[in-house]
Amino acid sequence: MCETCGCGVPSVHTIAVHERLLASNESIAEHNRLHLTTRKIFTINLMGAPGAGKTTLLEAMIRGRSRSGRFVVIEGDQATDRDSARIRLAGASAYQIETGLGCHLEATQIHHALHHLEFAGGETLILENVGNLVCPALFDLGEHLRVLVTAPTEGVEKPLKYPPIFRAADIVLLNKCDLIPYLSFDSGEWTEYVRGVNPRAAIFELSAATGDGLAAWLAELERRRFGFLGSDASVP
Amino acid sequence: MHEVALARGLLEIVERTLTPRDRRVVRVNVSIGAAAGIVSESLTFAFLAIAEGTRAQGAELVITTVPARSRCRACKTSYAFEGLIGRCPGCGCLGGELQSGNEMVLQTIEVADV
Numbered sequence: 001m002c003e004t005c006g007c008g009v010p011s012v013h014t015i016a017v018h019e020r021l022l023a024s025n026e027s028i029a030e031h032n033r034l035h036l037t038t039r040k041i042f043t044i045n046l047m048g049a050p051g052a053g054k055t056t057l058l059e060a061m062i063r064g065r066s067r068s069g070r071f072v073v074i075e076g077d078q079a080t081d082r083d084s085a086r087i088r089l090a091g092a093s094a095y096q097i098e099t100g101l102g103c104h105l106e107a108t109q110i111h112h113a114l115h116h117l118e119f120a121g122g123e124t125l126i127l128e129n130v131g132n133l134v135c136p137a138l139f140d141l142g143e144h145l146r147v148l149v150t151a152p153t154e155g156v157e158k159p160l161k162y163p164p165i166f167r168a169a170d171i172v173l174l175n176k177c178d179l180i181p182y183l184s185f186d187s188g189e190w191t192e193y194v195r196g197v198n199p200r201a202a203i204f205e206l207s208a209a210t211g212d213g214l215a216a217w218l219a220e221l222e223r224r225r226f227g228f229l230g231s232d233a234s235v236p
Numbered sequence: 237m238h239e240v241a242l243a244r245g246l247l248e249i250v251e252r253t254l255t256p257r258d259r260r261v262v263r264v265n266v267s268i269g270a271a272a273g274i275v276s277e278s279l280t281f282a283f284l285a286i287a288e289g290t291r292a293q294g295a296e297l298v299i300t301t302v303p304a305r306s307r308c309r310a311c312k313t314s315y316a317f318e319g320l321i322g323r324c325p326g327c328g329c330l331g332g333e334l335q336s337g338n339e340m341v342l343q344t345i346e347v348a349d350v
Binding site for chain 1: 242249259344347
């Protein structure tokens with residue numbers, strides 16, 4: 001109450017905070033990143049709309065015998081363990097997170113999942129986010145690289161309609177390129193929109209179904225991984 | 237609905253900032269970038285709902301919008317824009333490097349002792 005006369009009028013004071021709203025998620029993400037970096041586990045946050053072909057791309061990458069170390073996958077879906085079953089069938093170990101009502105993965109879920117997976121060190125860990133072009137953009141998981149998978153079936157204007165997630169990506173993959181002849185999709189126009197939203201993102205066009213363009217993407221992944229590993233490229 | 241997760245983060249910071257002397261939160265002041273993709277109404281609604289039963293119950297959430305600015309990738313002009321993406325007023329080029337408008341910060345909390 002009022003300290004001058006005790007009249008009962010509450011005294012209000014202001015506390016300066018100046019902290020980011022997602023500070024708690026970000027500090028857990030930093031913890032994850034430190035853990036993964038120390039163990040030389042190159043980690044990718046794979047984002048994209050439902051049906052963009054994220055899991056099919058992962059299957060192709062695993063089967064493509066990339067030299068980017070052994071793949072380990074953490075799958076995020078609202079429900080079912082179908083995707084982690086597909087990943088295991090393709091030949092990689094996988095852990096499924098069912099997010100229920102959650103529309104994106106958060107750092108604490110990855111932290112929990114890491115305790116359920118075995119690593120020798122030197123693996124490439126892929127965090128397949130919940131299919132969603134909005135929410136995953138905001139949540140750092142502790143990854144080293146953010147990759148957005150998109151497809152020509154989504155239309156040329158997706159970068160303009162969902163700028164934050166295109167802005168958050170280090171690499172944008174245009175999957176399902178084998179379908180372009182059947183669609184009214186202008187790659188040049190789409191590329192221009194991606195560049196407008198994110199001038200720094202590297203863009204790769206490929207098809208997980210036919211394998212076209214996959215080698216170039218895997219070579220880039222390897223280049224990034226070696227950059228991450230630094231001079232110590234002796235890790236398998 | 238990432239606003240629910242944001243509201244949760246917000247409440248977490250509020251609760252860990254309050255001291256035992258702080259009885260009730262009157263107002264929470266946050267600044268949100270205009271290009272961050274946050275719906276103010278959703279954030280306010282989510283915060284009201286999850287603050288129930290805490291010292292922040294009934295607190296007013298004041299959201300100040302930080303204008304978005306972009307730097308043109310062609311002519312390097314820095315310009316303000318509305319919406320999630322802009323167009324350079326100098327050369328007409330789309331978008332560019334975001335300079336501000338992506339922030340989400342809890343600035344101050346106003347608390348009462350009664």
